């Protein structure tokens with residue numbers, strides 16, 4: 001008889017909205033500033049850009065639209081190619097396709113799970129316009145060699161920092177290292193606005209272009225005159241009000257994720273067959289998702305572990321399905337017969353454990369359950 005699965009009591013990620021979120025949202029409601037103009041938009045854009053070491057921040061409706069907006073603001077379109085890791089979330093490839101450009105994949109490093117910089121130059125062609133490094137699960141990419149290759153070949157670097165708010169590369173916060181950085185503020189991210197995103201940059205021209213494009217590209221001379229194809233990617237003041245309150249606590253929220261990870265690392269260190277996430281000596285990993293990879297010596301498959309953890313009321317997620325395995329992209333004639341063994345391996349054996357900033361002592365409960373399952377109890 002099939003065993004019943006209890007609803008999860010420990011979720012993969014839950015937001016912590018314990019600061020001034022409701023005060024600021026109430027203020028929007030009381031003052032009628034509920035649409036995309038208002039002081040919270042301005043304060044959130046300035047504050048978050050500044051946190052990333054950038055002069056300009058342009059809020060958007062999501063991380064996906066932030067990526068699309070950034071690529072569009074750089075003038076990327078048909079005939080162009082953008083290099084992106086095979087092991088990532090589909091939004092990266094979707095954003096490239098929205099511009100009409102072609103995504104070109106690259107495999108990952110086995111330890112950080114980020115794009116393998118040693119494979120970069122082999123993928124560059126005369127059509128390449130940009131590289132999109134993705135800071136997977138909160139660990140920064142090795143940005144210096146990426147920036148060197150980009151400058152040698154005159155390419156843009158569009159950082160996808162959706163999962164890595166506050167992560168650092170040699171002490172520099174991600175998002176502010178490439179030409180443009182893109183963030184998501186979905187509810188499971190380190191800080192959230194419910195739905196939302198932001199493009200950050202230090203380049204005034206890119207910022208101006210992105211700001212125009214996100215608001216339908218009204219002509220500066222005459223409102224309702226449009227000389228370019230723009231989008232409505234406007235975040236609301238209500239969302240930015242939540243974002244600003246979250247931003248006030250961003251370091252605390254990131255540090256809580258880091259202390260979850262330290263606790264997981266120490267409790268799982270001696271469990272046979274579990275590969276733990278790394279933190280390179282030059283990195284500050286913010287562990288957006290605390291993830292492990294199961295080797296054969298663990299004794300049971302990733303999917304079995306997930307099912308058994310669900311019976312303990314513990315929610316988990318499998319790692320991403322790589323881009324060359326997505327029917328939607330294969331149907332477009334993309335990535336046919338391409339091979340990315342590290343991405344495939346992670347996809348089959350990797351699992352995201354509960355990772356929210358409010359997890360606290362539940363880490364011990366999750367680790368005890370994993371050990372019990374591994375021991376066959």
Ligand SMILES: Cc1ncc(COP(=O)(O)O)c(C=O)c1O
Pocket residue numbers: 062063064065088089091092134160162163184185186196197
């Ligand atoms: C790496 C990466 N890029 C982009 C996105 C898209 O963000 P959103 O869901 O806000 O559109 C996500 C979402 O989780 C992501 O993980």
